[in-house]
Amino acid sequence: xxxxxxxxxxxxxxxxxxxxxxxxxxxxxxxxxxxxxxxxxxxxxxxxxxxxxxxxxxxxxxxxxxxxxxxxxxxxxxxxxxxxxxxxxxxxxxxxxxxxxxxxxxxxxxxxxxxxxxxxxxxxxxxxxxxxxxxxxxxxxxxxxxxxxxxxxxxxxxxxxxxxxxxxxxxxxxxxxxxxxxxxxxxxxxxxxxxxxxxxxxxxxxxxxxxxxxxxxxxxxxxxxxxxxxxxxxxxxxxxxxxxxxxxxxxxxxxxxxxxxxxxxxxxxxxxxxxxxxxxxxxxxxxxxxxxxxxxxxxxxxxxxxxxxxxxxxxxxxxxxxxxxxxxxxxxxxxxxxxxxxxxxxxxxxxxxxxxxxxxxxxxxxxxxxxxxxxxxxxxxxxxxxxxxxxxxxxxxxxxxxxxxxxxxxxxxxxxxxxxxxxxxxxxxxxxxxxxxxxxxxxxxxxxxxxxxxxxxxxxxxxxxxxxxxxxxxxxx
Amino acid sequence: xxxxxxxxxxxxxxxxxxxxxxxxxxxxxxxxxxxxxxxxxxxxxxxxxxxxxxxxxxxxxxxxxxxxxxxxxxxxxxxxxxxxxxxxxxxxxxxxxxxxxxxxxxxxxxxxxxxxxxxxxxxxxxxxxxxxxxxxxxxxxxxxxxxxxxxxxxxxxxxxxxxxxxxxxx
Numbered sequence: 089x090x091x092x093x094x095x096x097x098x099x100x101x102x103x104x105x106x107x108x109x110x111x112x113x114x115x116x117x118x119x120x121x122x123x124x125x126x127x128x129x130x131x132x133x134x135x136x137x138x139x140x141x142x143x144x145x146x147x148x149x150x151x152x153x154x155x156x157x158x159x160x161x162x163x164x165x166x167x168x169x170x171x172x173x174x175x176x177x178x179x180x181x182x183x184x185x186x187x188x189x190x191x192x193x194x195x196x197x198x199x200x201x202x203x204x205x206x207x208x209x210x211x212x213x214x215x216x217x218x219x220x221x222x223x224x225x226x227x228x229x230x231x232x233x234x235x236x237x238x239x240x241x242x243x244x245x246x247x248x249x250x251x252x253x254x255x256x257x258x259x260x261x262x263x264x265x266x267x268x269x270x271x272x273x274x275x276x277x278x279x280x281x282x283x284x285x286x287x288x289x290x291x292x293x294x295x296x297x298x299x300x301x302x303x304x305x306x307x308x309x310x311x312x313x314x315x316x317x318x319x320x321x322x323x324x325x326x327x328x329x330x331x332x333x334x335x336x337x338x339x340x341x342x343x344x345x346x347x348x349x350x351x352x353x354x355x356x357x358x359x360x361x362x363x364x365x366x367x368x369x370x371x372x373x374x375x376x377x378x379x380x381x382x383x384x385x386x387x388x389x390x391x392x393x394x395x396x397x398x399x400x401x402x403x404x405x406x407x408x409x410x411x412x413x414x415x416x417x418x419x420x421x422x423x424x425x426x427x428x429x430x431x432x433x434x435x436x437x438x439x440x441x442x443x444x445x446x447x448x449x450x451x452x453x454x455x456x457x458x459x460x461x462x463x464x465x466x467x468x469x470x471x472x473x474x475x476x477x478x479x480x481x482x483x484x485x486x487x488x489x490x491x492x493x494x495x496x497x498x499x500x501x502x503x504x505x506x507x508x509x510x511x512x513x514x515x516x517x518x519x520x521x522x523x524x525x526x527x528x529x530x531x532x533x534x535x536x537x538x539x540x541x542x543x544x545x546x547x548x549x550x551x552x553x554x555x556x557x558x559x560x561x562x563x564x565x
Numbered sequence: 566x567x568x569x570x571x572x573x574x575x576x577x578x579x580x581x582x583x584x585x586x587x588x589x590x591x592x593x594x595x596x597x598x599x600x601x602x603x604x605x606x607x608x609x610x611x612x613x614x615x616x617x618x619x620x621x622x623x624x625x626x627x628x629x630x631x632x633x634x635x636x637x638x639x640x641x642x643x644x645x646x647x648x649x650x651x652x653x654x655x656x657x658x659x660x661x662x663x664x665x666x667x668x669x670x671x672x673x674x675x676x677x678x679x680x681x682x683x684x685x686x687x688x689x690x691x692x693x694x695x696x697x698x699x700x701x702x703x704x705x706x707x708x709x710x711x712x713x714x715x716x717x718x719x720x721x722x723x724x725x726x727x728x729x730x731x732x733x734x735x
Contacts (some may be wrong), residue, residue: 189659189702217614220595227606227643227656228703230716246598261591266606268641271701285601287640304596347661347706354707389603392660442706458663462701 090363150327157312190442258422361427390439650696665709
């Protein structure tokens with residue numbers, strides 16, 4: 089049976105645990121940083137030496153850690169792309185611009201255990217020869233920025249950051265940088281532009297891969313809050329031990345944000361892939377099921393950008409049988425293990441690990457209209473397909489939810505959504521705004537068509553000339 | 566619009582504290598321009614909004630053409646180009662909060678404060694006490710519906726709770 093596994097959230101919410109430095113130190117805080125900074129070079133069989141930094145980067149690779157922000161990209165690989173020979177400074181930015189609808193996990197870490205993030209950052213910075221780093225926190229988290237600034241002040245006073253940290257000769261400064269209410273700043277190149285003091289227009293790749301041409305055109309690492317906390321635990325326990333948590337290629341733990349129509353919404357840390365969607369939604373130790381008399385209608389499994397699952401939807405997943413042969417197993421949506429690969433195989437994603445549950449009281453057209461309004465508001469406006477497409481989808485859904493719909497709106501929505509993603513836009517926002525429309529409309533098409541049809545019929549009954557099909561007389565007019 | 570002829574006419578009075586705070590912020594970055602957003606935050610914290618004179622002052626501090634600040638002022642939803650109410654209420658409208666009753670909460674607040682729940686954008690009461698607006702996901706979806714009143718964050722906001730919060734705003 090699935091259980092919570094608290095690695096990152098080990099102390100968060102524990103009675104008596106505070107977010108101050110003394111509390112953190114009392115629970116073994118900053119010992120891992122000390123270990124990292126004073127790690128001796130390791131002798132290799134060929135006579136060469138592996139520096140402490142190289143060893144840490146190697147451990148992160150071995151751990152199999154994948155980014156916790158949304159894309160699930162290998163952290164070790166991301167670090168390996170960093171241009172270390174450019175002669176330019178290398179920067180690290182903690183992406184704390186948590187704003188994917190449904191997600192509220194980084195908030196828990198920053199508000200309740202800020203020193204864990206700072207320690208993870210300091211280790212990641214040391215491992216990558218970074219001497220100046222930023223925490224880009226979303227503007228609305230006013231208290232979060234204050235808490236982090238206070239924690240940084242405490243850490244500076246005790247020499248966990250600053251000059252010659254713990255006598256190691258290593259210098260690091262970390263500053264908090266606040267956003268100002270724009271979702272696009274979560275996209276790493278948009279974030280970099282924002283940090284540079286510009287409009288957060290994402291940069292085109294190639295050539296602007298942050299690992300080579302990032303902040304001020306210098307090599308830059310952008311990692312999520314939870315990812316950086318994981319780095320601390322990887323160094324503490326070793327990459328191999330970390331990789332034993334979770335499932336193959338989906339290692340470690342993840343903090344799942346559960347919201348919507350469940351009895352116990354909240355954040356639950358699990359070993360990746362060791363709980364199914366059904367357990368997360370229905371098990372009493374997690375979501376605790378739906379409200380009385382309600383049935384499940386739909387689940388968005390990884391933040392609002394992820395393609396929706398319809399209750400009862402089935403997928404054919406590859407599995408190994410007892411003799412190790414690969415077989416296809418029909419799997420209900422609810423029985424998908426909550427990990428990166430299974431959800432991708434089912435055509436969606438675990439994204440930022442945010443599950444939004446909708447029961448049968450939900451008007452699915454209204455739900456999509458809500459999500460599309462979000463994307464129309466948040467498109468940065470740089471690329472025409474995204475700027476115009478997100479707005480037209482939102483306007484179409486607005487008329488469908490305000491009595492002005494048409495039976496053809498469902499197909500119309502799909503046509504727009506199909507023409508935004510796939511290399512037509514600079515960043516993945518084009519995909520993010522299209523996926524909900526493509527999946528909601530395809531999987532609940534009858535509801536979209538019925539709504540438009542009912543509107544047409546009602547208007548026709550009211551004698552609205554504009555709503556009627558064109559007649560010959562009108563055509564000659 | 567900003568009149569280039571008026572660049573030297575400064576009617577913006579930055580206090581010594583603001584000047585010191587801005588200098589400190591600028592020192593956090595190897596390139597001055599990077600401090601732009603933080604400087605605008607600092608100005609808005611003191612004055613509640615960012616005037617054109619404030620933009621000119623910040624531009625001089627950051628050694629930038631004013632347009633560089635004006636273009637970010639007009640992009641970010643949190644930055645204000647005109648004065649707002651003394652208490653600014655931001656109600657999250659995105660999916661999880663909508664499922665949790667955010668639209669009813671927003672309507673209730675507007676009705677109670679004499680504002681139009683269907684109007685677009687932030688709305689301010691005639692007495693200048695409240696501004697109410699819908700904002701996008703505030704990243705606390707598990708405690709829906711949520712809202713902010715100035716810097717304070719409120720979770721699981723029932724209509725009664727909303728009334729108590731607004732009543733406490735003098």
